[in-house]
Amino acid sequence: MKTQREFFATAIDIRRWLEADTGTGEESRIRRDRLIGRELGAVDCSKAERVLAWWSILNKQKTGARPADACNQVSLEINATGPSSDGDRLASLVSIANGLLAVGGLVAGVVIATAAFAYQGNHPVNLFALFGILIGVPLVLLVMQLVLLGHRLPLPAAMGDALRVLSPALWAGSWLERRMPSGLFASVGHASLRGSYARWQLIVFSQSFAIGYFIGVLVLAGLLVVFTDLAFGWSTTLNLDPRWVWQGLSGLAMPWSFFLPAAVPDLALVEASRYFRLEGSELAASRAAELGRWWPFVLMTILVYGLLPRCLVAGVAGRQLRRAVRRLLEEGPEITALLDRLRSPAVDFDAGDPEAPVLQDRRAAEMPVLDIDERTAVIVWNNAVEAVQYPEFWSRRNLPVPARHDAAEWLDMEAMLTSIRTPRPGRVVILTKGWEPPLLSFLDFLTAVRNSIRSEASIAVVPLNATRTGVDSSDQVVWSRAIAQLPDPALYVAGATS
Amino acid sequence: MSLPVFAVVGHPNKGKSSIVATLAEDESVAISPVPGTTTDARRYTLSVDGEPHYVLVDTPGFQRPGELLKWLRSKTDKASERADAVAGFVAAHRDDPRFHDECELLTPLLEGAGILYVVDGAKPYGPEYELEMEILRWTGRPRMALINKIGDGDFEAEWRQALDQYFSIVRVFDALHADFEKRISLLRAFAELDEAWRPRLERAISALESERAHRRLRSAREIAACLKETIAFEEHASAGADVTPAALDALKARLEEKLRQRIRRRETQMFDRVQQIYRHETLSREETGQLIQDVDMFARENWEVFGLSRSQLAMTGAISGAAAGGGFDLAVGGTSLLLGTGIGALIGGAGAWFGSSELARLKTIAGSLGDKVVQLGPITSPNFPWVLLGRAWFHHSLVAERNHAYRDSLKLAIENEQNLMNSLPDSLHRELGRDFQRLTRGELADDAFAEFAGRIEKVLALQPVEILV
Numbered sequence: 001m002k003t004q005r006e007f008f009a010t011a012i013d014i015r016r017w018l019e020a021d022t023g024t025g026e027e028s029r030i031r032r033d034r035l036i037g038r039e040l041g042a043v044d045c046s047k048a049e050r051v052l053a054w055w056s057i058l059n060k061q062k063t064g065a066r067p068a069d070a071c072n073q074v075s076l077e078i079n080a081t082g083p084s085s086d087g088d089r090l091a092s093l094v095s096i097a098n099g100l101l102a103v104g105g106l107v108a109g110v111v112i113a114t115a116a117f118a119y120q121g122n123h124p125v126n127l128f129a130l131f132g133i134l135i136g137v138p139l140v141l142l143v144m145q146l147v148l149l150g151h152r153l154p155l156p157a158a159m160g161d162a163l164r165v166l167s168p169a170l171w172a173g174s175w176l177e178r179r180m181p182s183g184l185f186a187s188v189g190h191a192s193l194r195g196s197y198a199r200w201q202l203i204v205f206s207q208s209f210a211i212g213y214f215i216g217v218l219v220l221a222g223l224l225v226v227f228t229d230l231a232f233g234w235s236t237t238l239n240l241d242p243r244w245v246w247q248g249l250s251g252l253a254m255p256w257s258f259f260l261p262a263a264v265p266d267l268a269l270v271e272a273s274r275y276f277r278l279e280g281s282e283l284a285a286s287r288a289a290e291l292g293r294w295w296p297f298v299l300m301t302i303l304v305y306g307l308l309p310r311c312l313v314a315g316v317a318g319r320q321l322r323r324a325v326r327r328l329l330e331e332g333p334e335i336t337a338l339l340d341r342l343r344s345p346a347v348d349f350d351a352g353d354p355e356a357p358v359l360q361d362r363r364a365a366e367m368p369v370l371d372i373d374e375r376t377a378v379i380v381w382n383n384a385v386e387a388v389q390y391p392e393f394w395s396r397r398n399l400p401v402p403a404r405h406d407a408a409e410w411l412d413m414e415a416m417l418t419s420i421r422t423p424r425p426g427r428v429v430i431l432t433k434g435w436e437p438p439l440l441s442f443l444d445f446l447t448a449v450r451n452s453i454r455s456e457a458s459i460a461v462v463p464l465n466a467t468r469t470g471v472d473s474s475d476q477v478v479w480s481r482a483i484a485q486l487p488d489p490a491l492y493v494a495g496a497t498s
Numbered sequence: 499m500s501l502p503v504f505a506v507v508g509h510p511n512k513g514k515s516s517i518v519a520t521l522a523e524d525e526s527v528a529i530s531p532v533p534g535t536t537t538d539a540r541r542y543t544l545s546v547d548g549e550p551h552y553v554l555v556d557t558p559g560f561q562r563p564g565e566l567l568k569w570l571r572s573k574t575d576k577a578s579e580r581a582d583a584v585a586g587f588v589a590a591h592r593d594d595p596r597f598h599d600e601c602e603l604l605t606p607l608l609e610g611a612g613i614l615y616v617v618d619g620a621k622p623y624g625p626e627y628e629l630e631m632e633i634l635r636w637t638g639r640p641r642m643a644l645i646n647k648i649g650d651g652d653f654e655a656e657w658r659q660a661l662d663q664y665f666s667i668v669r670v671f672d673a674l675h676a677d678f679e680k681r682i683s684l685l686r687a688f689a690e691l692d693e694a695w696r697p698r699l700e701r702a703i704s705a706l707e708s709e710r711a712h713r714r715l716r717s718a719r720e721i722a723a724c725l726k727e728t729i730a731f732e733e734h735a736s737a738g739a740d741v742t743p744a745a746l747d748a749l750k751a752r753l754e755e756k757l758r759q760r761i762r763r764r765e766t767q768m769f770d771r772v773q774q775i776y777r778h779e780t781l782s783r784e785e786t787g788q789l790i791q792d793v794d795m796f797a798r799e800n801w802e803v804f805g806l807s808r809s810q811l812a813m814t815g816a817i818s819g820a821a822a823g824g825g826f827d828l829a830v831g832g833t834s835l836l837l838g839t840g841i842g843a844l845i846g847g848a849g850a851w852f853g854s855s856e857l858a859r860l861k862t863i864a865g866s867l868g869d870k871v872v873q874l875g876p877i878t879s880p881n882f883p884w885v886l887l888g889r890a891w892f893h894h895s896l897v898a899e900r901n902h903a904y905r906d907s908l909k910l911a912i913e914n915e916q917n918l919m920n921s922l923p924d925s926l927h928r929e930l931g932r933d934f935q936r937l938t939r940g941e942l943a944d945d946a947f948a949e950f951a952g953r954i955e956k957v958l959a960l961q962p963v964e965i966l967v
């Protein structure tokens with residue numbers, strides 16, 4: 001089974017890989033992932049397992065090995081990630097950050113405790129101040145951090161910034177982001193991080209620091225207890241009945257009073273420990289020994305109210321972090337899209353190689369105008385001008401109505417040619433439907449006409465529009481191009497503008 | 499079960515390739531006003547998970563139908579031998595360059611393809627078509643006629659009378675403007691040609707339908723991710739020791755330009771990916787000067803068309819606290835903007851305008867060694883996400899509706915009382931406003947992303963503009 005660290009490293013690798021993969025074309029991504037998705041089949045496994053299985057197959061494909069087939073099987077043996085992948089590096093950095101924070105906390109604990117336990121022998125160590133510094137402040141910070149990371153409080157910006165400066169966890173977060181920009185901690189500076197990985201990782205960071213801190217405090221306190229004499233007391237300006245103080249402290253000691261009665265202060269001790277600075281500094285040695293009896297209570301208080309809550313929070317946050325790491329493989333745009341590609345059928349139209357691009361040139365050239373004389377043979381191709389319209393076609397152009405020869409796709413070529421040949425025309429005009437493309441059969445016909453009449457006679461092809469008033473310029477271009485394919489210098493396209 | 503194959507045949511230049519491009523969603527199909535552009539038969543296979551569901555074959559048109567029919571008639575006068583005669587023709591002319599197109603066209607039919615005969619209903623019917631139709635009848639294959647319309651004429655009635663003589667099914671299908679429903683209904687009609695093809699075609703149809711729904715969701719996710727990322731953009735620079743207001747202003751201008759560049763790049767990437775989802779990769783490379791991609795994100799007109807007015811922003815709760823101080827004079831009362839020609843022509847002082855609100859605020863953060871580092875971002879302009887969403891919405895509607903046979907630029911018009919975002923239902927408006935606020939604060943966690951994308955999908959499901967062609 002994968003450890004948390006390996007899981008995290010893989011998750012980071014996958015996310016980074018997917019980010020880089022956004023450059024790949026949509027269709028090839030669909031094809032690639034759907035292929036793997038079908039290999040995984042409909043096996044019932046969680047999103048994260050599915051993603052991991054996909055990753056392992058992908059890596060095997062890259063290394064050329066045979067892909068595995070079921071996801072529960074593969075999720076057990078994913079270690080395709082290289083030894084120095086980004087994820088691994090980030091995971092190491094996280095471990096390093098945790099270690100550094102713990103050491104930093106330890107040092108801070110020792111330093112702060114040294115100050116808090118400072119005892120020159122003239123006054124006993126004030127318990128209120130001691131607990132306030134060593135336990136109270138970290139407790140308040142803990143609560144504030146938990147609240148701040150979960151919710152956005154309407155704090156003034158300056159105060160929010162100040163709080164951030166105080167948080168070693170946020171230092172660690174921004175250090176990580178700078179060392180290796182993963183985006184995971186990017187919003188640390190300005191946001192609450194509900195439900196995200198960064199939130200739990202930052203809480204864990206805090207606990208590392210705090211646990212180090214309390215261990216430092218406890219170790220130092222232990223050393224002081226063993227190797228120096230300490231005297232504890234309490235002091236207040238208020239007119240406080242020692243009985244109340246005793247009740248309060250016994251309440252604090254409740255959790256361990258059942259098995260460690262020695263660490264519970266008694267009323268006599270509480271009464272004896274009150275001191276006033278005006279009393280003077282000299283304490284009787286006997287009283288010093290008496291006041292030293294506080295130490296088990298002090299250590300237990302630090303342990304139970306300092307270290308223990310941090311350990312509990314660390315435990316809960318660790319569990320949540322584990323889930324959040326899992327969610328790194330279940331949520332987010334790229335992961336969602338991937339899961340989608342794995343699941344949904346790839347619909348695709350495949351046409352092999354792309355066709356060559358079409359070159360377009362739609363410029364129409366100048367055209368000679370349709371003209372006829374008495375030696376012109378007029379051929380109507382494919383009934384381009386119907387018989388009833390034929391006389392009007394010419395009269396609209398102020399031309400005499402010439403004899404009409406019909407030629408068409410469906411007529412016999414020889415018969416057509418015979419009728420045109422007699423008498424031999426000095427010129428041939430062929431009326432065609434301009435909106436229909438010139439087929440090769442028409443070019444065949446032109447060639448046949450040329451071969452059957454005198455070679456110097458000109459042949460004018462006149463494409464017409466549907467109203468027979470002229471021709472659309474795009475159609476004209478099409479016809480001119482088609483006609484130009486024939487090597488006939490006396491063959492041209494003419495316009496029939498009326 | 500046999501694989502349905504349909505050969506798209508007919509006269510040259512009647513939109514055969516266009517129909518194939520539309521049905522196969524392939525923008526690489528060669529389409530041109532020059533007849534004879536398609537020189538060889540090309541097969542387009544629709545496959546779902548690699549399994550072919552049906553095949554479309556684009557063919558060149560008939561070039562010498564008269565000679566071909568004459569040859570066939572000379573071979574037999576028995577109806578029972580006609581299909582064999584066609585096969586005989588192809589066998590005899592396979593290597594004859596004069597009948598290359600005919601052989602390319604007939605071969606798929608001999609191999610069992612159904613016939614989709616395409617004519618242009620905007621042009622008059624003519625007797626020369628009877629040759630083609632007669633040849634197709636000789637093949638004995640099941641056949642359907644599609645009346646496409648290239649241009650304004652209307653000769654549909656005339657065509658129907660002729661086509662009914664030769665085809666069991668005659669349908670109108672506009673290659674350039676057929677929307678998804680029309681394409682699906684055409685596929686359904688294909689099944690009527692041969693009942694054996696129905697199961698595969700039905701499966702193809704349901705795959706296409708779910709794919710269609712899916713594309714919108716995927717686009718919504720792309721757009722949501724783009725919003726999420728761009729809003730979080732930050733630019734940093736070291737301010738050095740010189741932190742006079744003038745120096746800071748200059749620095750801010752520089753950072754802002756960098757920020758804009760990054761946003762533009764990210765937006766382009768999002769556009770590209772949405773186009774990829776709809777298989778319109780090359781759209782932007784065409785001469786489509788009026789497409790939204792070519793209008794700068796930061797041009798003033800965008801902010802007028804897609805941004806919100808001050809009162810709208812207040813309604814979505816987007817102006818709050820400090821942002822309200824900015825003051826928005828974005829009121830675009832009663833304008834009806836012609837986007838397309840409109841935006842392109844109107845762009846004046848591009849790039850310098852967000853109303854009086856800034857894109858992002860400049861913060862000074864402590865750097866190492868006493869050095870001052872300034873940071874611009876994340877984006878706090880309350881209008882920014884609306885503008886980005888508006889553009890994405892607009893672009894999506896264009897891409898999603900665009901036909902793959904359509905190769906010219908589209909003219910788009912926004913006819914709107916105030917602006918585009920007004921057409922969103924109030925509840926959606928408010929929800930998005932909240933999402934954007936959370937994005938601005940970096941509070942939209944991964945687990946809320948799906949919901950956010952869902953709302954974007956709702957936007958995409960609405961039609962922002964009329965597409966005039």
Ligand SMILES: Nc1nc2c(ncn2[C@@H]2O[C@H](COP(=O)(O)OP(=O)(O)O)[C@@H](O)[C@H]2O)c(=O)[nH]1
Pocket residue numbers: 509510511512513514515516517528529530531532533534535536559646647648649672673674675
């Ligand atoms: N306006 C319009 N033009 C079309 C339509 N279908 C095809 N075209 C145009 O007609 C020309 C020929 O189309 P194409 O598909 O290449 O025809 P094919 O030779 O039969 O394959 C191209 O310029 C197309 O843009 C249509 O439905 N409307």
Ligand SMILES: [Mg+2]
Pocket residue numbers: 511514515516528529535536557558
């Ligand atoms: Mg074609």
